Amino acid sequence: MEAETARMLLEPETLALIDSMPPYEEIEPLSFGSRLRAQGLDGGLVAAVLTQAELRHKARAKLGEFADGMLFTREGLEQATRLSVAARHARRYAAAGCERVADLTAGLGVDAMTMSALGLPVVAFERDEATALLADHHLRHWRDSVVVHADSMSTVRDVPGVDAIFADPARRTGRGRRHDPRDYSPPLDEVLALRDQFPALGVKVGPGIPHDALPSASHGPVEAQWVSVDGDVVEAGLWCGPLAQREGHAALVIHGDEAHEIAGDPVHGEMGGLGEYLYEPDGAVIRAGLVGPLGDSIGAHLVDPTIAYLTSDSQVSTPFARGYRVLESMPYSTSRLAKALRAREVGRVEIKKRGIDVTPERLRPQLKLRGTEAATVVLTRVAGRHTALLVEPLPR
Known part of the structure; x- marks a missing residue:
């Protein structure tokens, strides 16, 4: 999405139009678009509005009713954390006593929103201008949280008051997913290097991350937690320092409103004959x-x-x-x-x-x-x- 399109979407009249649209599943895009153009709306605006209706519909699977008040890019929605998981991220930072969190790769701001909702001020960095504009719109209700359109890796060490880091590096290009943590943007090793200044550091990584790519405990405890939601493995999280609730590996299994966790060392099990x-x-x-x-x-x-x-x-x-x-x-x-x-x-x-x-x-x-x-x-x-x-x- 171009920054100009984002600014157009953020106009009060455009927001009101998007909010007034019927559910996307009830819309026939061609005829609905024709009616909007007949009312004098620009073709580019019509296309952008219809895209937002479609993305809001898709986003409900991840974000529930929160999606109805948000604006999206396709890439941002793909990367966005599910609301139920983002809320658990936020509770980690609150329980660790963090006072100001730097979100290095804010995207549309879902994680920053859940942290802000718990009273945690967030400095949300986003390099893409259009996405930063949408994130700023989403964080408008929390005065202590700000969106910064900048490269976080070159500036975060100088931001006053930050005592914790969250990062969700980009793991997708036009050619598909990046499986090697060295190909993340920013690379995983560069994010983990911030532990020397910010021991409370959490990183959302791809669930297929090799175990030998996980960080060592040389800078303090590290918990690697894999998360599934209703049977789909959605992410792995690396939680360092005071954010680690234990050392080693854990699996969080979420079904509906229930969540269960198992933890331990990744050891091979015993083998035996087929049972009943x-x-x-x-x-x-x-x-x-x-x-x-x-x-x-x-x-x-x-x-x-x-x-x-x-x-x-x-x-x-x-x-x-x-x-x-x-x-x-x-x-x-x-x-x-x-x-x-x-x-x-x-x-x-x-x-x-x-x-x-x-x-x-x-x-x-x-x-x-x-x-x-x-x-x-x-x-x-x-x-x-x-x-x-x-x-x-x-x-x-």
Whole structure:
């Protein structure tokens, strides 16, 4: 988005127009745009207004009703922290006794807003002028928080009163996601180097960050926490100094209004034979390397040393894994699996796979299902052998 477009959106008349629009799912963009142009509105303004209606609609999945009063860029919305997670970020800083936080990469200002709402003044840096204008609009309700259109890395050490850092480095380019922390903008190592002046430092990183890229505890305690929301792994957070609630790895699993956390050292679990029940750990648990500790906590073991499935002969309920009752196990082949499904009159099948080079979309038509029942199939390795499991999901 150009800065000129951002200024146009921030005009009181434009804000009033956006707020008065019907829900986006009720809008037919071509006809609605034609009506606005017939009222004398400039074509560029019409396109910008329709884009905001679309982005507000998409943003509700992350931000709930907060999205209805915000303005967005596509890149900013992609990078924005989910509101439920941003609120937890803010509570860390408040609990650590921080007095003024520098947000090095504010984006649209979601994290800065949640911190400000807890009474924490924020200096929110943003290099992109248009995004900085929108962030300033979002932070207008908090007089002690300011947006600075500047490169934070060259100026933050000189800002008075700052005693804590938050950063959400950009991890996406026109060619896709940046997986190497050295390619973040700003690079992860440069952000972590600020710990010598600001021990209370937190960084939101990609959940696929390699464990060997995590910072050492040479400057104080470090907690690496992976977060999932309703089954999707959305981020990892590196929390340093007083922001660390523990040392080591943790997985935070959020389902609706409930949140559960497991922590420990990323140690490999024990392996054993296939039991009556199969447990599929949450993605945050897997990313954190805590499948072994989870198995210890629920009395389960790995089905294979290289596969993140747990098994036991006991039915347990845990927020950290999806449970299944094992109905049938067989060496995997398409013909053998198809025969087993036909015997059970299965016509609809959910295919889950881990550790086997199979594409469910290609396999499904090869099974030639013709029945009225539904089934769940897990294709994986058990003790090194390719195996097909027919399973029944346990109640959550």
